Amino acid sequence: MSAPVICLIDDDAAVLKGLSRLIATWGYQVRAFASAQQFLDQPRAGDAEIGCLVLDAHMPVMSGFELQVELDQAQRELPIIFITGAGDEKLRTRALADGAVGFIEKPFEDVELREAVQAALALRRST
Amino acid sequence: MLPRPSSADSASAVVELHNIYATAPVGLCCVDRDLRYLSINDRLAAMNGIAASAHVGRTLREMVPNIADEIEAVYRRVFATGRPEIDVGLTGPAPRPGETPRTYLCSYSPVCDERDQVVAVNTVVQDVTDRYAHDAALREIHQTLRQRDEFLDVVADKLPQAMLFRAINAPDGTLRFAYVSKGAEAVLGLAPERLLREPEAFIERIADEDRPSIVESMKRSIRTVSSFDRVCRIRQPDGSVQWCHIRSAHRALENGSVVCEGIMLNTTGLKAAEEALVESEARNQAILSALPDIVFLQSRDGTYLDVHPRDDPRLLLPADQFIGRNMLDVLPPELGRQLQRCFEQVATEGSAQADYTLVFGGEQRQYEARMVPCGADRILAIVRDVTESKRAHHDAERSRLELAHISRLTLLGEITASLAHELNQPLTAILANAQAARYGLTTTGNADRELDDMLHGIVDAGKRAGDVIRRVRTWLTREQFLPQDLEINQVVADVERLLHSELIMRHVQLELDLPPSLPAVSADRVQLQQVILNVALNGIDAMHERPVSDRRLLIATSRVEAGVQVAVRDRGTGIHPDHMDRLFDPFFSTKPTGLGVGLRICSSIVAAHRGRIWAENNDGPGATFYFTLPSVAQTA
Numbered sequence: 001m002s003a004p005v006i007c008l009i010d011d012d013a014a015v016l017k018g019l020s021r022l023i024a025t026w027g028y029q030v031r032a033f034a035s036a037q038q039f040l041d042q043p044r045a046g047d048a049e050i051g052c053l054v055l056d057a058h059m060p061v062m063s064g065f066e067l068q069v070e071l072d073q074a075q076r077e078l079p080i081i082f083i084t085g086a087g088d089e090k091l092r093t094r095a096l097a098d099g100a101v102g103f104i105e106k107p108f109e110d111v112e113l114r115e116a117v118q119a120a121l122a123l124r125r126s127t
Numbered sequence: 128m129l130p131r132p133s134s135a136d137s138a139s140a141v142v143e144l145h146n147i148y149a150t151a152p153v154g155l156c157c158v159d160r161d162l163r164y165l166s167i168n169d170r171l172a173a174m175n176g177i178a179a180s181a182h183v184g185r186t187l188r189e190m191v192p193n194i195a196d197e198i199e200a201v202y203r204r205v206f207a208t209g210r211p212e213i214d215v216g217l218t219g220p221a222p223r224p225g226e227t228p229r230t231y232l233c234s235y236s237p238v239c240d241e242r243d244q245v246v247a248v249n250t251v252v253q254d255v256t257d258r259y260a261h262d263a264a265l266r267e268i269h270q271t272l273r274q275r276d277e278f279l280d281v282v283a284d285k286l287p288q289a290m291l292f293r294a295i296n297a298p299d300g301t302l303r304f305a306y307v308s309k310g311a312e313a314v315l316g317l318a319p320e321r322l323l324r325e326p327e328a329f330i331e332r333i334a335d336e337d338r339p340s341i342v343e344s345m346k347r348s349i350r351t352v353s354s355f356d357r358v359c360r361i362r363q364p365d366g367s368v369q370w371c372h373i374r375s376a377h378r379a380l381e382n383g384s385v386v387c388e389g390i391m392l393n394t395t396g397l398k399a400a401e402e403a404l405v406e407s408e409a410r411n412q413a414i415l416s417a418l419p420d421i422v423f424l425q426s427r428d429g430t431y432l433d434v435h436p437r438d439d440p441r442l443l444l445p446a447d448q449f450i451g452r453n454m455l456d457v458l459p460p461e462l463g464r465q466l467q468r469c470f471e472q473v474a475t476e477g478s479a480q481a482d483y484t485l486v487f488g489g490e491q492r493q494y495e496a497r498m499v500p501c502g503a504d505r506i507l508a509i510v511r512d513v514t515e516s517k518r519a520h521h522d523a524e525r526s527r528l529e530l531a532h533i534s535r536l537t538l539l540g541e542i543t544a545s546l547a548h549e550l551n552q553p554l555t556a557i558l559a560n561a562q563a564a565r566y567g568l569t570t571t572g573n574a575d576r577e578l579d580d581m582l583h584g585i586v587d588a589g590k591r592a593g594d595v596i597r598r599v600r601t602w603l604t605r606e607q608f609l610p611q612d613l614e615i616n617q618v619v620a621d622v623e624r625l626l627h628s629e630l631i632m633r634h635v636q637l638e639l640d641l642p643p644s645l646p647a648v649s650a651d652r653v654q655l656q657q658v659i660l661n662v663a664l665n666g667i668d669a670m671h672e673r674p675v676s677d678r679r680l681l682i683a684t685s686r687v688e689a690g691v692q693v694a695v696r697d698r699g700t701g702i703h704p705d706h707m708d709r710l711f712d713p714f715f716s717t718k719p720t721g722l723g724v725g726l727r728i729c730s731s732i733v734a735a736h737r738g739r740i741w742a743e744n745n746d747g748p749g750a751t752f753y754f755t756l757p758s759v760a761q762t763a
Contacts, residue, residue, distance in 0.1 A: 012552040012556070014552070014553060014556035015552050015553075015555045015556045018555065018557070018559030018560040019556075019559045021559065021560060021563035021567075022559040022562050022563040022566070024563070025563050025567060025570065058548065085547065085549075085550075085551030085555070086544060086547060086548040086551070086600075088600075090735075105551075105597065106552065106554065106555040106593070107551055107555040107592075107593040108558070108593075109558070109586075110558075110559075110562040110566075
């Protein structure tokens, strides 16, 4: 079994590139997307090999939250870890209530994200 | 001496004739054809100055030689013609020297026998000397009176609105006019001739409501022979009512009549002028009463002459304690001097104004006084208590400042939040890269203690920067969101109040379309006010180059599927299509001094309320901003 695929979605190119490198150093495959739409454009058939989504909550056109709703409606049960530069308790509560497995405020230490990813993958395997 | 009766039948006639001779107040005689006296009564004898008995049988010429020629001719004529001659005048000498000559009136009647022959002439002689004199005097009096009436007429003609009159009130109470000038036409609407003929026409002309009292008072003044002076209304033939002033003097005559002489004046014009004066006075009074101001009438030197209203509780002193005194003695010294300078300014510039404060009833009150000249030597000072309006103005100003302060705080929060977001992104990248680099060093076995230490430093500093931003954000966003159930129309009404002074200053007309019974929303009142206010102020800004008549802003609420919708429509310059997508981006602004956070704030607030905000250009001029909020039912 090949390494799980982590899909990273963030509209900030520098963040996308930096986090891709970081996640890759942990031994995962990383697919980076600059927008929610770009992710949706991928064939759904690939979902099986996706371990989890690391998703920026605030993006133009379609936010991370909107993507979450979209996926939920499409019954694509992909674990989501939100990362946000402008989060607060309300958003966290809302995101977790809607089924997110993690909610991390930027900037963060690698350990935070790593643990969240590991938890998401464990969840993914159990279902 | 009488001729003897010729038969017994005529005896009684003779007795009667004898009596007539004796008692008639005239001279009587009978003369035969020879012009001798057959008989004469004592009165005529006395006129002739000779005893009656001495006449009989004597000729006229013997008895009255002075007038014999004159009367013999008359007698001969009567004897010749058989016709009487009546009222033949005759002048005789004065009975005594120094007296006036006598004037007689004589009538001669022939006496005929059975054959119709004139046998004698009866003569009646009247001494009319006194009567003639009396008539002459009467003629003179009449002439004088006529001249006086003519004079009256001349005078009366010069008084077109006046009627001179003389009326006689008979003892039986009937009144008739003896003289009426032509003015009757103008005063009573009656021809003078008619009034002379029908005196009651005058009474009929008096208006019904005045007639009883005028008639009563006229009767009283006639009864008491006192003067009459009354004003009454006269109904003219054309139906109009005119005012008439009647004055007359009364005097009693010996026969019990009372003469009323006087004048009737048509005073309608005067009355109208008087009424106009009264009305103008009343109007002034009404204006004064309607004024919220206190009005002082003062002389140029500052002495109080009058005040209105007199019993106003706002007066510093009761009116009678300062009228007649100078303001320098009544007012606090400094205020007195200030107003005195104003009075000097009124003299030179025509008006002056003063704002001042007085402690009144233990409270500082503010006044505004305007002073204008009133006539040549007086000044009208109009004083208004502006404490309340100043307070209201101050309150409005303060609420505006508070709003501005809140706006600035929100602005600061939003700037910080936006900054934080913008900074968190690069920080995240920095941290990710540094940490990735450290893993890379470890996994490739190229561990370099120095290099790892440097990367560690980058990660630590990045984390510290992130902590600082987080702390500031927490501090700013704490306690700001207080949702409660709100009527959106009520929030719009709050905003209308906040916008009030701005709308006036910017000459913008606000229209509201707030249908009732919209569903309630769960929202933070202040934040919602912020959104509507911000969008409305943008709309007002966008219209500042429009003509004043076009500066209209509409705020409309409505029920939509998503809950309630608020639309703010301006008639400004509209939104450039290139800008449409970036309107709500942080730090995006089309205004030269704009920070680009206003709409960003709106967007954050609406988003936090799970609503949506967007803008569209209108078909006509300007743009409309919309936002929706879920209703309470939808939020639950």
